[in-house]
Amino acid sequence: MKRFDIELTVGIFIIAGIICLGYLSIKLGRMEVLGNKGYDVIAIFTNSGGLKTGSSIKIAGVDVGRVKDVSLEDYRARITMNLSDDVKIQEDAIVSIKTKGLIGEKFIEITPGGSDTLIRSGERLRETQPAIDLEQLLSTYIFGKI
Amino acid sequence: MTWLLPLPHLMITLMSMMNFVRKLGETSLKSVHKLGHMGIFMGKSLCCALTPPLKIALLIKQIQFIGFQSISVIFLTGAFTGMVLGYQGYNTLSRFGSDAFLGPMVALSLIKEMGPVISALMVTGRAGSSVTAQIGIMRISEQIDALRLMGLDPYRYLIVPNILACIICVPLLTAIFDVVGIFGGYLVGVKLLGMVSGTYFGEMMDYVDMKDITEGLWKSLNFGVIISWVCCFKGFYTGVYTGFGAEGVSKATTEAVVLSSVLILVWDYFLTSTMF
Missing domain, CATH: 1.20.5 (Single alpha-helices involved in coiled-coils or other helix-helix interfaces)
Known part of the structure; x- marks a missing residue:
């Protein structure tokens, strides 16, 4: 006993x-314990603005996935996004990198498109909008357009 | 010949200076010798730990003693550490209007620093001291020699179960400490100070990486080795370094606790600065 x-x-x-x-x-x-759920979509940005692996992806402010990988391709940022299966995205959806608050961390916002064809795993989203460079915006504001 | 008069004084000063230098040399030689001794001790124990006949029953008993019986202490300290972090963090962060970052602050400081260090210190105080005392008393009452005479390896019987138990228990206790601390911070931040619970946990998940968690785990593993190494060594060589008798055991126990606490804090600094 x-x-x-x-x-x-x-x-x-x-x-x-x-x-x-x-x-x-x-x-x-x-x-991730039980393998990768969901599907991967690729997007290419001219400026990732410090986006990291694991950053969240949102549609209308709701979390729908995570950034799986950030790498360089032809001097541009190639971002692999892992989205959950129940989220369907049109191929003309707009992907943009945004900042939480003024100095918060970066996340990806997807704005749904109007096309009938949905994007499939491994494909590339063409409509992208790079991260907004706050310093550049400020300098444009201060010194006027150059 | 009057100019020769201060010579004896000079000689005495020279002699005392030489004595001082000799003492210095002796102390450093002794400490180097002791360091080497500790290294050999660890090497022997590791050899015994990695070769087959492992005393499972003794290991389980030590896990019960070091791990299970420390849970209450870890729970209490973890909860209060998390709660105080919640308070202090909220007060500081709300000054800059960024109280939304309370969750990441509590979680990161617990996972990366507070968890491993405080739980290691707690284990040192609760279990390490008694391991030293137990082995020390076995040494001075010649039970270790008796074991050896019976043909049993004291390393296998006394040291290896303690070291393996520490290596298993300290990371697990640290994980418990972290989780309890995070919920302590939740209690203060959300229930008491009125933050939104989604903010607390949501921001935490955005900021805490797997890298931070492995860092904390790696640290606690290191601390587990340090605790068991120092405490077993001090106990095992009670007769050699601190003298026989009750006083020797008490001295060995004190030294073990002090040395392992200091080593934990120093090693923590070097781990953080070099590896992460």
């Missing part, structure tokens, strides 16, 4: 620890 007690408590401890670890890494660290 004594031995059983020790083993039971150790089991409880290990389970509690692993649950906490899992909570941290899956909920907060966004670790």
Whole structure:
């Protein structure tokens, strides 16, 4: 009985620890356990404005996916977006990089298009709008258009 | 010949200076010797830990002692650390109108620094000290020699279960500490100070990366090794470094707790500055 007690408590401890670890890494660290769900769409921007892997993708302010990869292609930013399956996007949808608040972090906003053809996994969205460079805007405002 | 008069004084000063230098050399030699001794100790224990006959029952007992019995302490300290972070963070951040970042602030400081360090210090105080005392008393009452005479390897019986248990328990305890702390911060930030709970958790998920969590885990793993290493070493060589008798054990225990706490904080700095 004594031995059983020790083993039971150790089991409880290990389970509690692993649950906490899992909570941290899956909920907060966004670790993907059951493979990649959803589908990938590619978009190319002239300026990613510091977008990171894991940044959120929103439609009308609602989270619909995450940025999977940011890389360079022909001196432009190639961004792979992972969207959830139940979100359908038209091929002429506009993808833009926006900033949360004035100095917050970057996210991607997708504005739905009017086309009938939906985009499929691995395809490229053509309508993109690069990140707004706040400093450039300010200098344009201060010094006038050059 | 009067000019020779201050010579004896000069000689005495020279001698005392030489004595000082000799003492310095002796202390440094001793500390180098002790460092080497600690290294050899760790090497032997690792060899024993990695070769097959592992005492599972003893390991389970040590996990129960180091891990399970520390849960209440970790829970309490974690909750209060998170709560105080919630308060302080809210007060500071609301000054800049950015109280929305309370969640990431609490989560990041807990996951990257507070969690690993405070839970390691707690484990040192609660379990490390008693491991040292236990092994120390076994040493001074010659139980370790008795084990050896019976043909049992004291490393396998005493040291390896402690080291493995620490390596398993400290990261798990840190994870518990982090989660409890985050909910402590939630309690203060959302329930007491009236933040929106979606902001607290949503911002947290945006800012915390997997990298931060692995950093915290890696740190706690390191601390687990430090705690078990220092505490087992101090206990195992009670007779050699701190003298036999009750006083020797008490001295060894104090040294173990102080040394491992200091090492945890110093090593934490170097880990943060070099690796992340």
